[in-house]
Amino acid sequence: MTGEMIQTKAKEFLQKMYGDANSKFNFSIDWLERFKARHGIKSYRRFGESGLVVMENIEDASPQIRAKLEYFDWKDIYNIDQTGLFYRL
Structure with missing residues (x-):
């Protein structure tokens, strides 16, 4: 799962939960990094x-x-x- 996929799902959940009221919310790279740290999500690359x-x-x-x-x-x-x-x- 990529960071872009997490951001897209977060946007979809925001839309479903609150409609267009929070349409200006930005799911930035900083938001993604804090979200991953808060939930213990780590990235691994296969070499x-x-x-x-x-x-x-x-x-x-x-x-x-x-x-x-x-x-x-x-x-x-x-x-x-x-x-x-x-x-x-």
Whole structure:
């Protein structure tokens, strides 16, 4: 969800609740930042491998992966990537 989407929804709610009485209210960037801080909303960007994931491929491959994992105990299944493996080298 983008900041622009939050501002648009806020304008729609203001219109529904109060009509045109508060049509001059400005949902500025400062308003958005204070709103996000007040409600604990944070922004995250996906970089690297996580940004390249195609969800349709995950949905298609998920049953096959689960079938392969059934042969292992839960204690033997873990996830590791290059950062975790090489961070001290």
